[in-house]
Amino acid sequence: MMNNKILRRLMPAALMVSAVMVARPAHATDYQKLVDADTQAFQSYFQKEFPEVKLADFANGVYALDEDARTQWQEMEEFPPYELDVEAGKALFNKPFANGKSLASCFPNGGAVRGQYPYFDEKRGEVVTLEMAINECRVKNGEKPWPWQKGDLAKVSAYMAYISRGQKVDVKVKSKAAYDAYMKGKKFFYAKRGQLNMSCSGCHMEYAGRHLRAEIVSPALGQTTHFPVFRSKWGEIGTLHRRYAGCNKNIGAKPFPAQSEEYRDLEFFQTAMSNGLEYNGPASRK
Secondary structure, eight states: OOOHHHHHHHHHHHHHHHHHHHHSOOOOOOHHHHHHHHHHHHHHHHHHHSTTSOGGGGGGGGGGTOHHHHHHHHHHTTSOTTHHHHHHHHHHHHSOOTTSOOGGGTSSGGGOOGGGOSEEETTTTEEEOHHHHHHHHHHHTTOOOOOSSBTHHHHHHHHHHHTTTTOBOOOOOOSHHHHHHHHHHHHHHHOOBTTTTBOHHIIIIISTTSEETTEEOOOSTTTTTTOSEEETTTTEEEOHHHHHHHHHHHTTOOOOOTTOHHHHHHHHHHHHHTTTSBOOOSEEEO
């Protein structure tokens, strides 16, 4: 039997080894690698479905798929219906608040920061969108927030998107918390809901490129790159979350509030799926 004195000498050493083993960090999960694999598979799906369409052209939405629609759209872009909104957005962006500051005080690079949104704020533990950041700047400076779906907020967002054209989509998912938000958005995208029991993927993946009544269903790839959009149906410019709400209504599902956690996580996921494409908003749509 081992001598008690020897045992007492070995115990501290054993505890030290145990402590080192416990303190040694487990193999860290590369969350960005998981997202990159999803993105590659997502983009490959559309490239196989539409082999004649260049990957970069998916930023043009439905107009990447149909030549006749693309020709009409290109003609409309010569005198885009959102042009006045961009000018109004520029004026609002630089308009002084009551305290003398402005939206320009909150954003670097003159506001050309579309490529930095959406992102996951690690301290706050949530996804931050561009529209959210715009209103938070106003509130921080003693101003009232704008309505989320249209009007002045959409105009400022359109201006910031316009001066950011050409920036690459590059959503980063660096932590478990960010990945959890990403996965919530992914689950929302693929989940069926509403009276029609449809999902985002059902419309914009399975039926992408097909005719729905008189319209062609747009592909999910590149959908977030060109917002805000001026829709002929709306007769004005509107935000991405306004479009989300409209899609939910179309399938008989109750929309979530604009800038809700659900829609922000969905935007986070959808934008990550377009990593590598260029931001090209604002845009015009039917």
